[in-house]
Amino acid sequence: MNLAQLLVRSARVFPTAPALFRHTTLIADYRGLATRSARIAGGLTDGLRLKPGDRVGLFMDNCPEYLEALYGIWFAGLVAVPINAKLHPREALFVLQDSGALALFVSEALSTDLMALLRGAPALRHLLIPGRDEYLKLLASEAVTEPLHRAPDDLAWLFYTSGTTGRPKGVMLSHRNLFAMTTCYFTDVDQVAPQDVMVYSAPISHGAGLYNSAHVLAAARHVVPESGHFDPEELVALSRHHGRLAMFAAPTMVKRLVDHVAQSGSDPAGFRTIVYGGGPMYAEDIRRALDVMGDRFVQIYGQGESPMTITALSRAHLADRHHPRYDQRIASVGVAQSLVEVRVGDAEGRPIAAGEVGEVLVRGETVMQGYWQNPEATAATLRNGWLFTGDVGSLDDDGFLALKDRSKDVIISGGSNIYPREVEEVLLRHPGVAEVSVIGRRHPEWGEVVVAFVVGRPGVSPSEAELDALCLEQIARFKRPKAYRFVAALPKNNYGKVLKTELRQLDQGLGA
Template sequence: MAIIDFFDRGWRGNPQGSAYIQDDRHYSFDEVGQQSCRIANALLAEGFPKETKSAIWAGNDVNAWTCTLGLWRANMCWIPVGARNSAEENRYVLDAFDCEVLFFQQAFADTIAQLQPQLPGIKRWICIDGEATGVAGSVSLNRWVENQPADRPQLAVDLDDVIMVSATGGTTGAPKGVMNTHRSVQTFCAHFLLGNAYAANERPVNLAAAPMTHTAGLLSLPCTSLGGTVVVVTKPDPALLLAAIPQYRVTEFFLPPTVIYRLLDIPQLKDKVDFSSLRYFMYGAAPMSVEKLKQAIETFGPVMAGGYGQTEAPGSIAFLRPVEHLDASGNVASDERLSSVGRPSPLIRCEIMNDAGEILPQGESGEICVRGDLVMKGYYKAPDKTAETLCNGWLHTGDIGHIDAEGYLHITDRKKDMIISGGFNVYPSEVEQVLWSHPAVQDCAVIGVPDEHWGEAVKAVVELNAGQEIDAQELIALCKEKLGSVKAPKSVDFVQALPRSPVGKVLKKDLRARYWADTRRSI
């Protein structure tokens, strides 16, 4: 299937039904489908070929997501850019991944106008929600598509055409572009459709509370394929999402553990909100506390659904289904089970390998490796990096783990230094570059440390120049300015000297050991 087919399947079966709801405004499948066709036809009329890189700079918004559907309908490639990213990070991604079409909301027009001279590759600027006079050459979406037909364009689609280039990071701190295709994203959707228990005529209600540029967008596709409804929450406000669950009888949604912890901190939550409609409360993107998971099962019911994936194998390497959170007697499962990420998904092969690329016996620890249609096509314009990660048909995830006697996958550590804080990837070298720019800093190391709220918190360990003094908050503020609040350290420790190897390399493993010594996990 082409990626747009997942929306069109629901459109054909439920044309007058509500595909999306935002701020009590209902958008029918007909309305969204026809607008996405106009967008696709406008792109094709301007001569943009397949796999043209396009981006939408916006928060959670139905009209913004309709633009994503429109560019997919034209068999173009979506570059997700986060509304909460720093302007410089988004500029880098748009430039490095050769963006040619940018859709944006008026709220970001001033920032985009400042960046425009640094983005010479963008040929078309489209404001989703009106006119943006400060952005040279821009046009409003409605004016741009007003004369376009609402008919589906007939295009030949190859399943290996690239339809997403998503930014990730690396050891140098510069984001790589992960190329996912119709094939890999359809496999992601198939995993969710195979795993759910919806009846043939049952229409789910999906709550898009997390960023649609992160996880919630892709998770909306299986829902709309069944003719279901996606309720879009425009602000990261727990009160809004809690109110939406009983109001719209939400059946499924995803949140990272850090947000779940915030919900669990609300007194008498179980008595305040009716959660009876929930079938799947999905969590992932970061490790979740077993104790918090038990509390979540008690609060929300036996509906928790864990998942494990990465950008290179989107979102569905393994699942821990709701029933697997319970034992045969219906009681909460063992800590061993709850600490797993579930069993590998059916449309992939998952094995544990040693450094020589040999498959290890069940129960032994090594690198988690995956093969199958879920796996990315490669990194954009980075064949050397692609060759390092895709070896003999296997994706080397960089995660260390094992598969237990019951077939459950456990992640115990990471080969790479990446930090997952609140469900977002943070690459230490990127933060270190900012810290090194301060004149008082001699050297530094950024690591993830255990945090009850965030799963992992970003910590900077800093060695100052002789005679220098600086307040930790000044360094944190500097990182927030350059990188945004997600990547900024939550705390800074000052040391006389960082631990180093004989050749002078900072030993992050030794640093991390100090903070993880009293925990059962190293991730």
């Protein structure tokens, strides 16, 4: 069981099918992509003397070489260690040190600052920069004839968490895990045909890159935009050129794309499927997205520890506007994907009744093996066969999961739980509010009080009184913000998630 077999299969069955594009330029068909990856594998094993199970880092901007290098790593029975290209070199160095990576594929633009620090990663022996001599030697190597056989539970992908509560942890994902994730794509997210086009406008090192496997299996096309990142105008142009565009995007990206389509009057017909996840999508935002771009959306909920595969809210559910519980469903993250079980439990993991709020738990073939060289964190997160996600939510009688917040973001005021998302959903109903994020502030009497950071729409300035009145119409008085911070933008990581830790620091700095 080796993920590289997906590429081998498509190369044999559809050898001349277009596989890899830079923007609109064809780089390789499936036979060519498989050959390049097999040569990279030969170079890694015969030339660099890497052995099965050795770790190889990928610290690259989105580029066509990313996919050929990734499959080359798997061909050789090695372990891919994707590193977010937006990380500081010192953060990347920690991942290299912790994983014990022996080789690193790195973009030239990222290599300069990193090279000065590499004395801190003594295990790392090889820098492989696309276009440079060592990389070209790999491509000139003798190709391996077949992907190295791997056991189902052999490590394939060592993904480091964002580290918002401390040092990043290495999530160990096996070939079995990623095969199961790929199967869930076809059963719960979307069908794929060879004419479909997966465009990588979100980081390949994250969820967007993991979805390559479903599209490789279907011999579909893979497109890396010229910019290498998310640009709404560029995506619209690609949708016109290629058609049948599929993509994975964080909710903030979806919102920007929808705004661009609405403002420019662009035809969204070239977009086939937009899968969104990785953060909260507010009900008002998905309503507008559906109104502007039509029934092209699917929501998934997952995390690095169960990649892309906890729940899904299907295209059909989002399109079923006449369902009596439609409002509740579009505010949810859908139902359990086919190869996992989802439970909302108490602190011990025992199931609780429908409608009650607890921690989201998941078990199944997609759940990680554990954290790399971190048995304490593994034991705390994997208990009795269940992954404790750290997310808080509730299940309804139909099995739809409504997420509240990360457990660490829940605000406890006067002994009552307040879920920031509930307050945020209300504030977003004000026509002058573009974005909002709610945090808790320590309070000597109440424990915590609610503070809302608000980004206004251009030319519109919602007043505190208006926002207060809106909250008092919709939610209990104790839940309304006790303070509003009007800001030009919310701090976000490179994947579009709001950094509430920075908001808490900013709130402290501004004073009460």
